[in-house]
Amino acid sequence: MSKYVETLLKYATVFSALIVLVLFGFLxxxxxxxxxxxxxxxxxxxxxxxxxxxxxILPMIAGTLALAISALLIAYPLGLGICLFVHGLGPRWLARxxxxxxxxxxxxxxxxxxxxxxxxxxxxxRNNFSHGSGFSLLAASxxxxxxxxxxxxxxxxxxxxxxxxxxxxxxxxxxxxxxxELTRISLPAASYGLLAAAILGFGRAVGDTLIALMVxxxxxxxxxxxxxxxxxxxxxxxxxxxxxxxxxxxxxxxACGLILFLTTASVNLLLHRIKHRACRExxxx
Amino acid sequence: MRxxxxxxxxxxxxxxLFYTLPAxxxxxxxxxxxxxxxDIAGGTAHIPVMKDAARHIMTKYPxxxxxxxxxxSGVGIQxxxxxxxxxxxxxxxxxxxxxxxxxxxxxxxxxxxxxxxxVNPANIVSELTSIxxxxxxxGKINNWKDVGGDDAEIHIYNRDEASGTRSVFWKxxxxxxxxxxxxxxxxxxxxxxxAVSQDRYALGYMSIGHLDNTVKALGLDGVAPxxxxxxxxxxxxxxxxxxxxxxxxxPLVKAFIDYVMSSEGAANIxxxxxxxxx
Numbered sequence: 001m002s003k004y005v006e007t008l009l010k011y012a013t014v015f016s017a018l019i020v021l022v023l024f025g026f027l028x029x030x031x032x033x034x035x036x037x038x039x040x041x042x043x044x045x046x047x048x049x050x051x052x053x054x055x056x057i058l059p060m061i062a063g064t065l066a067l068a069i070s071a072l073l074i075a076y077p078l079g080l081g082i083c084l085f086v087h088g089l090g091p092r093w094l095a096r097x098x099x100x101x102x103x104x105x106x107x108x109x110x111x112x113x114x115x116x117x118x119x120x121x122x123x124x125x126r127n128n129f130s131h132g133s134g135f136s137l138l139a140a141s142x143x144x145x146x147x148x149x150x151x152x153x154x155x156x157x158x159x160x161x162x163x164x165x166x167x168x169x170x171x172x173x174x175x176x177x178x179x180x181e182l183t184r185i186s187l188p189a190a191s192y193g194l195l196a197a198a199i200l201g202f203g204r205a206v207g208d209t210l211i212a213l214m215v216x217x218x219x220x221x222x223x224x225x226x227x228x229x230x231x232x233x234x235x236x237x238x239x240x241x242x243x244x245x246x247x248x249x250x251x252x253x254x255a256c257g258l259i260l261f262l263t264t265a266s267v268n269l270l271l272h273r274i275k276h277r278a279c280r281e282x283x284x285x
Numbered sequence: 286m287r288x289x290x291x292x293x294x295x296x297x298x299x300x301x302l303f304y305t306l307p308a309x310x311x312x313x314x315x316x317x318x319x320x321x322x323x324d325i326a327g328g329t330a331h332i333p334v335m336k337d338a339a340r341h342i343m344t345k346y347p348x349x350x351x352x353x354x355x356x357x358s359g360v361g362i363q364x365x366x367x368x369x370x371x372x373x374x375x376x377x378x379x380x381x382x383x384x385x386x387x388x389x390x391x392x393x394x395x396x397x398x399x400x401x402x403x404v405n406p407a408n409i410v411s412e413l414t415s416i417x418x419x420x421x422x423x424g425k426i427n428n429w430k431d432v433g434g435d436d437a438e439i440h441i442y443n444r445d446e447a448s449g450t451r452s453v454f455w456k457x458x459x460x461x462x463x464x465x466x467x468x469x470x471x472x473x474x475x476x477x478x479x480a481v482s483q484d485r486y487a488l489g490y491m492s493i494g495h496l497d498n499t500v501k502a503l504g505l506d507g508v509a510p511x512x513x514x515x516x517x518x519x520x521x522x523x524x525x526x527x528x529x530x531x532x533x534x535x536p537l538v539k540a541f542i543d544y545v546m547s548s549e550g551a552a553n554i555x556x557x558x559x560x561x562x563x
Binding site: 118 | 359447
């Protein structure tokens with residue numbers, strides 16, 4: 001019986017791995033004609049005006065990076081703060097409810113955040129600042145930061161949960177304050193978790209489609225300020241995929257897909273390497 | 286008073302039966318003996334008409350299932366050509382390239398739709414010239430005070446590249462002119478209505494069939510975007526709405542198309558603000 005299970009699992013693994021490879025091959029295959037026809041240089045131009053024969057996707061790459069990085073800059077310190085609060089800076093009775101709340105947040109569908117942002121956050125930004133319609137980089141990064149917050153908190157927390165209880169008795173006996181213990185001893189020891197949280201949060205932010213599509217405004221321009229309307233690669237694919245499937249406009253989407261695929265793949269590879277190194281280091285101890 | 290509710294309810298139901306039965310009896314007869322499933326996808330302007338037709342048919346003939354999805358004109362054409370749906374809706378004719386790739390496609394135009402520039406009901410502007418609209422979309426005018434409104438920035442809302450609504454607005458109102466890159470892009474007629482109804486200083490455009498009191502349609506060069514003006518040719522931004530099938534439609538699909546184009550279907554089309562084609 002266990003033999004069957006083993007073979008079944010083996011095939012399932014091979015199958016899953018194959019799907020990823022096929023996906024990569026598929027995207028490359030469809031991007032190749034762009035290389036062959038020399039249109040690849042057009043892709044890396046600053047203007048997306050498909051009706052005038054310009055297919056630049058640089059604004060979308062810039063939009064994706066600006067959104068992912070700014071969302072991470074908001075969510076990461078917040079997430080780190082929540083973890084420190086839970087592990088000793090805040091009252092102990094609050095720790096469990098907060099973690100439960102964060103766990104609960106992972107189950108909220110993205111579209112709910114997007115919907116709430118469209119009806120609450122966007123009008124708020126529109127009415128309080130003279131520039132822009134509210135659909136902006138700022139609105140999207142605030143919304144997205146809430147989406148990636150649980151990822152960051154849960155990753156750092158899982159690492160601290162392994163480290164803090166082991167150290168607490170010693171540090172308390174040595175008379176080290178909580179803040180010192182957390183910032184000087186626990187956090188450095190949790191460096192893998194800290195890095196992994198940042199990378200995974202970034203990956204999640206790059207891959208999200210719906211929030212950018214609903215809240216960021218989708219203007220294909222290089223963002224000049226936080227109040228500018230921006231378009232991400234994911235939202236770009238969602239918007240353009242319905243066009244005439246025989247046009248260059250449509251074919252350029254495969255290049256966007258390939259860039260996204262490579263970005264998330266490298267994020268995962270990076271994560272794998274860090275994990276590997278972290279495991280080795282802990283073994284030496 | 287005590288017996289007020291029941292008799293009035295009874296009367297309402299009777300009235301409803303009176304109005305629906307005689308009309309539906311003949312036009313819906315074409316579905317007698319047919320059963321199966323019709324999948325419809327594509328243009329978002331078509332959805333209200335398709336849903337109403339589907340509801341009438343499925344109420345009388347429960348053995349028939351009709352699903353209606355959006356996706357946009359390009360998706361409609363591609364899906365029907367690849368055999369994924371039975372009817373692919375499009376708010377534009379089939380392009381030369383699509384025609385070349387999918388020679389079997391057949392188009393059934395069934396209605397004319399107008400596309401109207403729209404603003405928030407709180408906006409004091411109620412009319413623009415096409416030159417003004419072109420200047421706003423190209424970025425030469427960016428404040429409402431330059432066109433007779435409040436002193437506030439104009440927030441332009443545009444549609445995605447796949448939109449048939451965008452295509453006709455760009456050709457017939459913007460005269461294929463440039464559009465500023467900072468314009469917001471929304472993905473459907475419905476999303477456009479939400480955006481414009483929320484934003485006091487918005488300027489967008491949408492299919493006449495989607496207009497309601499949450500937004501204000503603008504007069505264009507002195508002509509109001511109404512059904513009458515579209516029929517008599519005074520209002521210029523109009524287009525045909527198409528249903529497309531891959532080759533000759535199967536009997537059930539044919540019955541659906543005939544029903545949409547029947548006198549009852551025409552009433553349904555007019556109800557949603559479009560103009561039925563004979």
